[in-house]
Amino acid sequence: MPSLDEKLEPIFDEVCRRNAGEPEFLQAVREVLESLGRVVAKHPEYANHALIERICEPERQIIFRVPWTDDQGQVHINRGFRVQFNSALGPYKGGIRFHPSVNLGIIKFLGFEQIFKNALTGLPIGGGKGGSDFSPRGRSDSEVMRFCQSYMTELSRHIGDKTDVPAGDIGVGGREIGYMFGQYKRLANRYEAGVLTGKGLSFGGSRARTEATGYGNTYFVQSMLATKNDNFDGKRVVVSGSGNVAIYTIEKVESLGGTVVACSDSGGYVLDAKGIDLTLLKKIKESRRERISEYARLRGDHVDYIAGGSIWEVPCDVAMPSATQNELSGKDAKMLIENGVIAVGEGANMPCTPEATRLFKEADVLFGPGKAANAGGVATSALEMQQNASRDSWSFEQTEMRLASIMRNIHDSCAATAEEYGAPGDYVLGANIAGFVRVADAMSFLGVI
Incomplete structure (x- = not known):
């Protein structure tokens, strides 16, 4: 395992102490910190005001009970999560995952990755993630609907088109998004189309989002x-x-x-x-x-x-x-x-x-890390937010053209950043540094909050 810069080692040690038992989250943090030694050497100001420490600590972590009833009338209890990690660039943005493996550490890892992924798109969106240890596999549509409605009953308190905009992830597709949006609309008593992305085309979704x-x-x-x-x-x-x-x-x-x-x-x-x-x-x-x-x-x-x-x-x-x-x-x-x-x-x-x-x-295998290579989903979610805000609907071709342009820009940004920091062809380092710099600069302007 590569060593950390001496300025970053105590930061990671403290992250480990505060987040014991969350290996995926610690793995994601270490991977980013391994890239930042070159940054703090060239720009020592990024080590000031506990900026890196603040990036590694979520702004808000929400855990809640999700009770629901199956088709036989039996009551089940699952655990729901939403980690609102960083809003320096815009409202929290990140998917909801329904899978038995979901726990707080998994959601924090995903939310941390989302900060940098969203920053790389160049769009005004912060990083967050949510989910539950519920599995939709083998459940009827009615059971999935009741679970989604219960999950959204609590989640609705914490989201909004200018606050936090969830989308889908593993176990959450168009069916689940539809049920959750319906429940949100019912609870909020307004048609806030931009509060969720990945919606069906008939109620505010974006063409090419599925793809x-x-x-x-x-x-x-x-x-x-x-x-x-x-x-x-x-x-x-x-x-x-x-x-x-x-x-x-x-x-x-x-x-x-x-x-x-x-x-x-x-x-x-x-x-x-x-x-x-x-x-x-x-x-x-x-x-x-x-x-x-x-x-x-x-x-x-x-x-x-x-x-x-x-x-x-x-x-x-x-x-x-x-x-x-x-x-x-x-x-x-x-x-x-x-x-x-x-x-x-x-x-x-x-x-x-x-x-x-x-x-x-x-x-020397060409390696595209997830925070760069799979950013197309959240980028198109942000395009869906744009369409919802302007009450517009773009063609598939128009949306895919924007997606292709965004992905080329992400690639070029990662490649150029890796070159600038003395590691040509290292897309991992390029993605980590390019995403970090954009978020860190915004946080510096916003003060210690």
Whole structure:
């Protein structure tokens, strides 16, 4: 593990002391601090007024009880969270995750990453995140609706289009956003369309929002490849996951000439040498909400389903981890490198472990960190906020054009910052420093608050 600058070591020690038992959050903080040694050496003023310490401490942490009733009349209790991390650049902005793994440390890690991701977009949005340890899997629409209504009953006290604007994340799609928006509208007694993003098109949603994270990650990797005079054409690609991010990563990669040969879910992965049939995958995952094993059954004998296996065993030119945090280990990274991977784009939040990230960088693999590569989702959410504020609705083409421009700008900003600080090609360092500087400058102007 890289050492920290001597000015930053005591800051991290104090963060560890105050946040014991939250490994994902501490991992995210350390990764950023590892990049900031060069910044405080060049600009020592950033070490003044406990600025870095304040960035590492959420402005507000909200934990609440979420009671709900299932279809048999049994009452269940889940725990709800919203961490409003930093509002120096604008209202808190970040998704809501419904998954059994959710706890305060997970939400803090996601919210901390969101600060810098949102800053990189260049749009006026701060960083936050929320969620619950509830799982919508296997629940009826009525059960999901009752849970969402209960969750929003408490959350509604803390959000607003100028305060905090949640969106979707793992386990929270258009269905869940619709139920939560309906409950918010009922409680607030007003049509505040900008309070949630990821809404349906019929009630204030943005075209291309569903596709944005996957498309954006693909645009970022495309920009990285272009620095080597290369592109997706003819590339063999592996995309982990089979949810929203993975599906639209596959769609955009295939439109750019790549062939996605494998995708996965928590049960295992499918290997389709002819290329993933996107129509079938959408039918299974978006319409039927079935397991990825069903894809193999319906697709034909040429498709293999490997239960419980690692998708990173599959040789590829480009790897795009798009499932969840820390899914790609150092062992997986070694396997990918041995099999000739040339680029990795993080579609999920922090899907590569620190060891995996280090190995990719040492092997000169183009590596797009999540806070930069998957910023397309929140960028398009901010565009949805713009449309809601102006009572407007843009075409798919107009929105995608803005998304592509934002992702190119993020790539170029990361690349230029890495160059400026003596680490050309290090997109991790470039993303961390570029995002930090924008937030830190704003905080300096706002005073000690």
